[in-house]
Amino acid sequence: AGSGLVAFAAATGTMPLDMPESVLVRFHGKRRPGITLRDLVHAIPYFAIKKGLLTVPKKNKINVFSGRILEIEGLEDLSCEHAFELADASAERSAAACAIRLSQASVETYLRSNAALLRIMAKEGYECADALIKRAEAMEHWLENPELIEADPDCSYAAILDIDCEEITEPIVCCPNDPDDAKLLSEVAGNKIDEVFIGSCMTNIGHYRAASAILGQQSGEVPVRLWMAPPTRMDRHELTEEGLLSVLGKAGARIEIPGCSLCMGNQARVRDHAKVISTSTRNFPNRLGNGADVYLGSAELAAVTARLGRLPKPDEYFKEAAILKGKEQEIYSLLDFS
Missing domain, CATH: 3.30.499.10 (Aconitase, domain 3)
Incomplete structure (x- = not known):
């Protein structure tokens, strides 16, 4: 939260929190050879400009992503690490947050690896070993009965941006x-x-x-x-x-x-x-x-x-x-x- 909200919470004991609208970005089709994930990152502003959802000049700027949650679908088979490249760039869109729909297998693979890494770190003497083990145990507990959060089938969006990967023919x-x-x-x-x-x-x-x-x-x-x-x-x-x-x-x-x-x-x-x-x-x-x-x-x-x-x-x-x-x-x- 910003400093103003923190000060408000300190003074009143409550904090107003509005749920932002979401913008859905849907990728379709197969990526062409030589087209990288970073090109898909940049395809979001590129196609948003073409659709009139984003402008570059600061005066009277249009930015459909500003203050909203960026939701991304159509790349479910990405690993969590590769998906992070898309989520990371949501800050440059001025989005409030980013959520990417991934396959359960991708999430399970990521959490198994990270739980193992946290245990290795605790064993090798990293600080706060108890906290590392607790976090690893939480991941392992989820893996025993995995359940992903998904968008409601009837949810509405402030805007929907469809991107056909076949149309991305160069970086x-x-x-x-x-x-x-x-x-x-x-x-x-x-x-x-x-x-x-x-x-x-x-x-x-x-x-x-x-x-x-x-x-x-x-x-x-x-x-x-x-x-x-x-x-x-x-x-x-x-x-x-x-x-x-x-x-x-x-x-x-x-x-x-x-x-x-x-x-x-x-x-x-x-x-x-x-x-x-x-x-x-x-x-x-x-x-x-x-x-x-x-x-x-x-x-x-x-x-x-x-x-x-x-x-x-x-x-x-x-x-x-x-x-x-x-x-x-x-x-x-x-x-x-x-």
Whole structure:
């Protein structure tokens, strides 16, 4: 809650809480080869603009998501970790919350792995071991009789946005410096890029494997300043074990301490007035660097851009990303502790 509501609650002993309306985003069809989950993230503002539910200019701005709950359907087979990429970006839509309909199997897999991880952490001496064990026990209790929360069949929505994945034929980027300003890659292809950042909570270990595969085609260092910040120490450890940090280092990547790094805006910074493509959550003015122009895109697109020193044409992107074809299950597999 905001500070005003907290003060009200402290003074009166009650807190008014209105239930926001929901906006439903329904995905249909099959994703085309080379189209990433990050492109689906950006498809939400892109198709909302086309439908008149969102505008980019701040004056008289329209934003159907603002203050509402973003509900997403049609991607039930995603893992919870991959679904988080969509939920994470709901903050950039100014949504109050996000709920994604997933299969029971996806939720069960996630909770089994996390319960096992919490028990490992407690055993290895992490603080608040009792709390970790209680949380693991709560997950295991749910797994004994799993039941998912689902939308009522007759519920109504403030708006419904249908997105056909077959219509997404090329990557979608968000342009400087507004995460609502979603455009097709072909609209900005050829623009020079000085720095590339692959990191933030919008990434998982699969993105670094994919980037390594693309950058592994590079002979020598890339023509840009390349930043890499795995989101967790576990991810960094696994990348080291798989020998991928060496591949990234040979391409000229600067490996940052796991965490937010450039995305936080008060840690590492790009050079003043740099042209950047980033996998981070947002590209607000001056966040990554003073006067920087920041595009948001997938890790795969960022890796291709790093090789070229410019935003690629769609056919260039698909040609470079073709190295991932047939290896998706191996590349995008997640850490499982169960």
